[in-house]
Amino acid sequence: MPRAKLTVRIPDDLWIHDVSTSHSDVTFRVSSVLPGPDAVIGVLELTASNPVPILADIDSRDDVRELELLWTHDETAMLQVETADPSLVAPMRQAGAPMETPFEVEDGAVTWELTTSADRLSALGESLEESGIGYDIEYVHSTDASRATQLLTDRQLEVFLTAIDGGYYDVPREATLTDVASALEISKSTCSDVLHRAEGAIAHWFTAEYVGRREQ
Template identity: 55%
Template sequence: MPRARLSISLPPDVWMRELSTTHDATAFEVVTALAGENAGIALLRIESDDLLDILADVRSRPDVGDVDLLWKRELTALVQVETTSPPLLFPLWQAGVPVKMPFTVLDGSATWELTTSSDRLSELREHLDEAGIEYDLESVVEIGSSEADRLLTPRQREVLAVAIDAGYYAVPREATLTDVAETLGVSKSTCSDILHRCESSIVTWFAEEQFTQP
């Protein structure tokens, strides 16, 4: 099952595009949203020095119906907006693909993270194309049982499993590198090299997952 990351360029007929490009220094966080064919409802978190101007701008949009200010404190507001323009999330609804919430719209662009089947991801891309929504598929990563296969070779998984079972990674450590090597019937240097490669792959993967997000 793939986990995908898409950079979306909002089309001109979506009200959030003009709003976010007019106020290009403000990030509009979509906390949650509902999409239909002809209408959409979004809950937005807005943090800005110009909150009153932004709220007035939202209300002035011809394709925006109801605007409810649910909560406001200093420079932050939570707003529910109902719109009659073609919803940005409609292709997701068509493909039956849930998107990770919240996501941020900044200067006419949004980043979606989603986990779905390969077939539904392909269907989503077709609906985005049909809607004329430009996007960049930044990454696709297979998750689940295949993740370990992608990170480690069978031999590396075997050595790592022996090290874990022996207590090599326990705190305090319950087995030495020599103990693990003897269990595997390999030299200490070979065992060390394999474990270092395992650790490097796992740490690199973790860093990419956790620290490269916007």
């Protein structure tokens, strides 16, 4: 199953294109989206030295049905916007590719990351092209679920899950190493060794699978 990152060029006639290009030094962080057949509702956050002109600019756009300021703090504002033009997210709906949030909009472009099937990713590309929406594929990686499930031995998995269930990784910690060892009826030193190996395997896998990819 591929994981992809796309940079999509927002059509010129959409409010978010005009506003993000007019205020090109501002990043709009979209935390949630509710797409519909003839409207889209989104919650987004922006940070600017004076957000009031930006809010006024959004509210003046013809395709913005409703703007609601949810809260402000210092230079950050969170708002909910309902737009009458769903053309930007329509290709996602048509391809059946789940939209992941949060994502960012900056200077007329939106960055999307998604994990879906190869067929749906291909269908998304076709839908974007049919809609006349330009895009660039930053990367496509294959996620190997089997590798993730085979990281740990049965014993390591048992100890690791017992630690999680007991609250060993909670903040504040709900269980000590002694508690985990007692639940498994093993010595504290054995528990520590097995848990350390499990944590190491997970950390190395995560670094190779995600952190390394972000640096590409």
